[in-house]
Amino acid sequence: MVKMARHGFSRLRLHACLAVALAGSVLPVLAQAEPPPAAPTPVIVWDVPAFNALPDDEQGRLARYGRSVIEATYAHIGPAVADPAARFAGNNLACANCHLQAGLKKFGLPLVAASADYPAYSSRSGAVSSLFDRVNQCLKRSMNGRPMAEDDRPMQAILAYLDVLATNIPPDATIVGAGAGAIPELDRAADPVRGAAIYAANCAECHRRDGLGVRRNEAQPDMGYAFPPLWGPDSFNDGAGTARLITLANFVHDNMPNGTSWVAPTLAPQDAWDVAAFVLSQPRPQLAGIDRDFPDLLLKPVDAAYPPFADSFPAEQHRYGPFAPIRAEIARLKQARGTIPNPNTP
Template identity: 40%
Template sequence: MPGRRNSASMRSKHLIVGVACILFAAVYGCSQQTPHRGDAVIADTALFVPPDTATIPHNATGDMIRYGRDLLVNFPYYLGPKGSVGSFGGNGLGCQNCHLEAGTRPFGLNYFSAHARYPQYRAREGKILTLGDRINNCIERPLNGKPMPLDSKEMVAMLAYMQWLSTGVPVGKRVHGDNLKAIALLDRPADPGKGRIVYERHCQRCHGDDGQGVIKEDGIAYVYPPLWGPLSYQPGSSMHRLIKSAQFIKYNMPNDIASWDKPVLTDEEAMDVAAYVNDDKMHTRPQPDLTNEYPVHKEKPLDYYWPPYDDPFSAEQHKYGPFKPIFEWRKKNGHPTGY
């Protein structure tokens, strides 16, 4: 991982992006700046640069940091269904399939500020969670598995890596690039039919015509992860939420050519393909009971698909949009507007 610095021209680009984000935030709330989570606003407009792996110390702490990074890169080998250390993940997905490049890709679900922002109130559980609890959430939902003991060596190692990665991030703050990047909300519902065409053109060559991806020869981890089906993430995973999924896809997929500063898809294409991937009529997923999620109903994110809601909009609209009317209604009625 190179410890690269931002050039002056990149800085000014970030400044423009940052200002655009602030303007956007004023109208629709900037992406995941969910007020009910108590996150502080982005502190800086320069893109955060995580420390270089070459600076991990050569002592007992450094060994744990390196082990934690290895676990987050190769999770299925250590802790998946056929893991060498334990079996907690319930499918072949690994953290890095979503938290790209060991959790260091800007706008790619990185862990830049995660360690600085936990413990944190989580609306889904209606209580304060530690970062270890939050990791277990991802093992239970995207990985369809069971929680790890919080005091296990492996959990402590992952936390040690995340803490090291957030070196220099002030406690309780976000840094620029640590979130998913905002996209425009459409004035119409996202369209899974149109999304299918986007999928065939831009996604199928890796994720497959059946969306099941490609498993490595060892049968343990994926070359290209599945996007739906029994071996994919559960509904109720954040990746199943339309806006979040579209934000991830637009600035990271196709994985070989797209990046946050050179996206391939338009906002519309990203929303439509996210609707296709996450469509529960066309595709199946492992289905947990989500009845007890978000005990305070008005705290459900705009794009959370499981009723009941504390607003007058249908489950269909919460799933596919249009989201602006929901946003405006919630704002007017003093409800949380996060997504």
């Protein structure tokens, strides 16, 4: 945008005599466009405060409690805790089953910048979401549960924990290691049949052949899992982010089998795509109302495999790919139409 006032020319009147005097000369540039703001320097080293060194005051205790809720969600708000009013999670997973090392592992869906990133626009809801809203979306989808109120102590604790993680992260900063990574996509559909053999060889020892994981104590569900289920009634539902192939394949590649690092992955990218396809081909809880997600269908992720879709590709291709043809059609539709309203969104 041209900022004339910055140079003192906002009320300049060029009289005829001045125009004559300057005729034939080279006029100076009276105003210049503001240069685009410099992109923030990516944060490579995450300067996270030591939680055990936080003050022994209300905020310090609340943040440490929040860390415990992230690491052992099932024990605090799971479906088997003693107080029925505290049963916000609908399964016995922990937030740390997806946000590895309590949100501190690079490309393990880290949480270190979450507090700095919100509020933010959510294409899934079509509105600006607070961090409180985002946590409740995780409860609803990944934990297959119900929302907490903002003044519920576990919610306050989670938010306090996330605030401490982001203490030294500038707002809207780009952190190196965010998300789950970005392995090359396949030019074919991911193959769940091929993925079954990869699962048997690399995943079944921990998550079991039936995908139902290993409980710490079969008689006490509120003790959670030593190895979480990947499908079945106590797993994440079909509205979760990890129920989308791109997220899950990258997560698997950079973190699995357990102990793997993105620096030295165990699985080849094509194996990660196929084993993720196998996991997502298995039954899991169904979230009611997900057909109302994404009020603008052109902003729906290409691997969100539940209708309605803006494009003409079948749900099977949205589930397993290849995704390049879908992206190309979405780009054409954006250029031609701008938006495509979701008919199911109120």
